[in-house]
Each structure stands twice: as C-alpha cells, then as structure tokens.
Amino acid sequence: MTLLKSLYAGIASTSFALAAFPALAADDVKIVASFSILGDMVEEVVGDLATVTTIVGPDADAHVYQPSVADAKAVAQADIIFVNGLGFETWSDTLIAESGTEGTVHIATDGITPIKVEGEIDPHAWNALTNGVIYVTNVADVMKEAMPEHADQIAANADAYIAKLEALDVDTKAVLAKLPENRRTVVTAHDAFGYLADAYGLTFLAPVGIDTEAEPSAQELAVLINQLKSEGVAALFVENITSPALVQQISDETGIEIGGRLFSDALSERGGPATSYLAMFQHNLGTLLNALAPETAS
CATH class of the missing domain: 3.40.50.1980 (Nitrogenase molybdenum iron protein domain)
Incomplete structure (x- = not known):
C-alpha cells in the first residue's frame, strides 16, 4: 500500500473535527493545498487569516506533475496540508514522505460518494457544485479546529462562499435542464x-x-x-x-x-x-x- 493510500485510509476514517493538532496562532499558520482549485477554496475559507501555498498551479496538470524542491520545502514547513484524495495526486505520497513534514494531512473529499469511470474512481469531484460545498465544509471544519479564536470568522467566510456555490448550482441546473x-x-x-x-x-x-x-x-x-x-x-x-x-x-x-x-x-x-x-x-x-x-x- 502506498503512503498516500495509507494516509487516506487513516484520515478518511477520522472526522475532520477530531484532527489531532494544537490550536495555531493566526500569524504562524501555513497551509498547503495540492492544486489550484482546492487552493482557491481554502483561500476563500481562511481569507487573510493564514498563508496558503498551492503545489500544482494554474493551467498545470496535476496528473503528471513532478514536485520540485520548493514544493518539498513548502510541505515541510506546513502546519496543515489539504489534498483532494480519491487517487488524484499520485505524486503526493512521495512528496509528503520525503519532506519530513509534521503538518497534519486532510482529505478534502471526505464524505463525497465517488463515481467510477471504467472501474476506476473518478477523483474530479469538484466538478459538481454540491460536492464543492462538501469540500468547503471540510476545509472550514479543519480550520475552525486549528484556529478556534477565529472560528466565527472562518464559519462566516464558509457560509458566504457556500451560499454563492449553492446559488450557482441552482442556476446551472435551471439552464441545463x-x-x-x-x-x-x-x-x-x-x-x-x-x-x-x-x-x-x-x-x-x-x-x-x-x-x-x-x-x-x-x-x-x-x-x-x-x-x-x-x-x-x-x-x-x-x-x-x-x-x-x-x-x-x-x-x-x-x-x-x-x-x-x-x-x-x-x-x-x-x-x-x-x-x-x-x-x-x-x-x-x-x-x-x-x-x-x-x-x-x-
């Protein structure tokens, strides 16, 4: 079993609210997100309360990405790491292992029912807005636990963002119908x-x-x-x-x-x-x- 699968097996069975990490001071919190779409979601939730670094940037293909030394350094220094899971980041097992990070790793798709394509789990869960709401809820739960002194602000950010996603979901269903x-x-x-x-x-x-x-x-x-x-x-x-x-x-x-x-x-x-x-x-x-x-x- 690869490290990422081991991480997923251990983390996915644990409630996000029970993540084992100490409360972090706002000016010290460093967050890493595995790819640009997830990084944007995290930024919407935390606002200016923490620094978010994205590994796979805009217009880059996470399927074939080769992490750099700078990526390993960012992961090593991270307090909190968000990955998509569902087998999307095939490179992250090695990156996390070799970075020596003490940051906690969290699966953003926890609670999403995956679909399969020709027998393989499809990791692109963000392409349904209802799933996007689950991503945001999971991220917010982690961050409220990590930064309890800012829990109200994080909850407000997440609620406002979710309202936009839900409204766009309604519009999308209406026009495509x-x-x-x-x-x-x-x-x-x-x-x-x-x-x-x-x-x-x-x-x-x-x-x-x-x-x-x-x-x-x-x-x-x-x-x-x-x-x-x-x-x-x-x-x-x-x-x-x-x-x-x-x-x-x-x-x-x-x-x-x-x-x-x-x-x-x-x-x-x-x-x-x-x-x-x-x-x-x-x-x-x-x-x-x-x-x-x-x-x-x-």
Whole structure:
C-alpha cells in the first residue's frame, strides 16, 4: 500500500473535527493545498487569516506533475496540508514522505460518494457544485479546529462562499435542464466531467480516461470516432491542461466543431477566465451553453 493510500485510509476514517493538532496562532499558520482549485477554496475559507501555498498551479496538470524542491520545502514547513484524495495526486505520497513534514494531512473529499469511470474512481469531484460545498465544509471544519479564536470568522467566510456555490448550482441546473436530449452529449479530451454529467444531466465522452497520462490506442480512437459519426454529439471541447491535438483530430475526422475550451483540473493564470473555482464553473457553463444552445447563452 502506498503512503498516500495509507494516509487516506487513516484520515478518511477520522472526522475532520477530531484532527489531532494544537490550536495555531493566526500569524504562524501555513497551509498547503495540492492544486489550484482546492487552493482557491481554502483561500476563500481562511481569507487573510493564514498563508496558503498551492503545489500544482494554474493551467498545470496535476496528473503528471513532478514536485520540485520548493514544493518539498513548502510541505515541510506546513502546519496543515489539504489534498483532494480519491487517487488524484499520485505524486503526493512521495512528496509528503520525503519532506519530513509534521503538518497534519486532510482529505478534502471526505464524505463525497465517488463515481467510477471504467472501474476506476473518478477523483474530479469538484466538478459538481454540491460536492464543492462538501469540500468547503471540510476545509472550514479543519480550520475552525486549528484556529478556534477565529472560528466565527472562518464559519462566516464558509457560509458566504457556500451560499454563492449553492446559488450557482441552482442556476446551472435551471439552464441545463432546458437543453434538448440531442444537445446533451459532448466530447472532452479526458474523463474529468463525470460528476458534472451526473449532477446536471449531460453525457461526456472522452478518448482518454481519468488520467491524462494515458493515451488511446489507434483502435480505441477509431471506435470512438465511428461512435460519434453514427450517434452524433453536440460539440467537442478542448481543455486547459491538455494538448488540443487529439480533440482537433476527432473534429477533423467527424466534422464536429470544437465548441471552446473547458477548465477541468486547474484554474487559469491571472487575467484568464477561470481564476477562481466560481469563475471556472461560470466559464465552463457559459462555454457549454454557447456551443449547445447559443440562443440561451448570455
């Protein structure tokens, strides 16, 4: 069993509220989040009460990430470490072990029911806003325990943030519910949107599974292209963390237009359209609507 699996087995069975660490002084708290989407959630909860460092930054692929010496130093100095879990950060077991950190490690997806893609657990749970609420609740529970003198502020931050996520969830369900059945199937570069599909009644197909490091065989790609030609899909989408070449090839061979770029596993760089979790979801929703139902997109 890998270290990350051991950590997950031990941590996931423990309530977040029972995390074993002393209360920390606000000006001393150092938090590490494994990737940009989770880091943004943590920042929304803690505000200016603590310093948050993100390992895998904007527009970077956490599936194939290679941690640096600076990452190991950040983890070593961290008081609190948040990871997604569900097998997402395949590199974090080694990073945590070799850093020598004394920080506590917390699984942000604790309490989320995972879905499976071809028998594998899909780690992209943030792609349903209802799951985003669980992430935020878990983070807030950890931080209230770690910083009890700021528990009220942390709770207020989390409540305000959750209200925004819930409102966007209601809006998303309302607009996507209007799509006709023949405008509900799309193709993306890899299987990152299973939770979004389940939450909002869409179907996502992909030539690559949940791990971007995998590559489809020529036969698998041919089967998918034949399926798309016979069944039809509404649009193709490229992703910010993957090469557009494979999706472009599918477009060339099927005649299906590329509907835009979706943000799947990472936020955008500063100045981009998806610099926060909320902005990412709003951008993805708008991009989907522009391609699937342009007359309804604002």
